[in-house]
Amino acid sequence: MTQQSLATAERPVSRASSVAASAGVGVIAAAIGYLVAYVAVAGEVRDTVGESAAEWKGVAWYFYNAHLVDVRASGEVGAIGGSRGVDFIAQSGSASATLLYVVPPLVLLGVGAMVAYHLEAGDLGEAVLAGAPVTIGYAIVMAIGAVVTESSTEGSFFGIDLSGSVAPELVPAVFLGGVLYPLVFATAGAVLATVLASR
Numbered sequence: 001m002t003q004q005s006l007a008t009a010e011r012p013v014s015r016a017s018s019v020a021a022s023a024g025v026g027v028i029a030a031a032i033g034y035l036v037a038y039v040a041v042a043g044e045v046r047d048t049v050g051e052s053a054a055e056w057k058g059v060a061w062y063f064y065n066a067h068l069v070d071v072r073a074s075g076e077v078g079a080i081g082g083s084r085g086v087d088f089i090a091q092s093g094s095a096s097a098t099l100l101y102v103v104p105p106l107v108l109l110g111v112g113a114m115v116a117y118h119l120e121a122g123d124l125g126e127a128v129l130a131g132a133p134v135t136i137g138y139a140i141v142m143a144i145g146a147v148v149t150e151s152s153t154e155g156s157f158f159g160i161d162l163s164g165s166v167a168p169e170l171v172p173a174v175f176l177g178g179v180l181y182p183l184v185f186a187t188a189g190a191v192l193a194t195v196l197a198s199r
Contacts, residue, residue: 014131019133026137029111037063040096053151062148064168065089066100068179073166105185112189121194131190142178146170
């Protein structure tokens with residue numbers, strides 16, 4: 001009786017620990033995806049962005065585009081302004097940039113499978129509970145990244161004020177890139193690993 005009540009008491013702690021571990025893996029997954037993007041397009045970013053923005057921010061814009069999130073470029077000359085969505089990968093045409101579209105799904109499938117294996121998910125329900133919390137950490141990174149990668153410039157030309165900014169669109173960055181991608185792919189990776197392990 002005492003052993004059974006101890007096991008019951010330990011179960012929620014174990015589940016909370018697994019959620020925390022999966023969320024931490026979500027942060028790592030976002031970092032891995034960004035690093036792969038950096039290796040793939042850093043040279044191209046230097047040519048495309050030049051000195052108008054930091055190289056690490058330019059790579060992040062490609063990384064967001066890899067999640068199908070547009071980067072919003074806006075500018076204002078005096079009282080006249082406008083904005084447009086930019087997809088750096090689509091405009092690039094290079095093979096290394098185009099391959100970035102598969103990086104987030106592959107990384108998330110891999111970490112989802114790893115989490116399910118590490119947490120010894122025994123059935124589909126446990127696989128979902130192992131893979132889905134990856135979304136927490138991934139969404140946090142994507143939300144913070146969308147804010148810190150904004151690049152702004154201001155200046156004046158013959159007394160006319162000029163300003164411009166480039167940043168990932170925040171709402172799609174959080175919900176499409178930060179929630180939908182890991183929820184689908186990390187969970188699918190966890191389920192796939194569990195199904196293969198049970199055979």
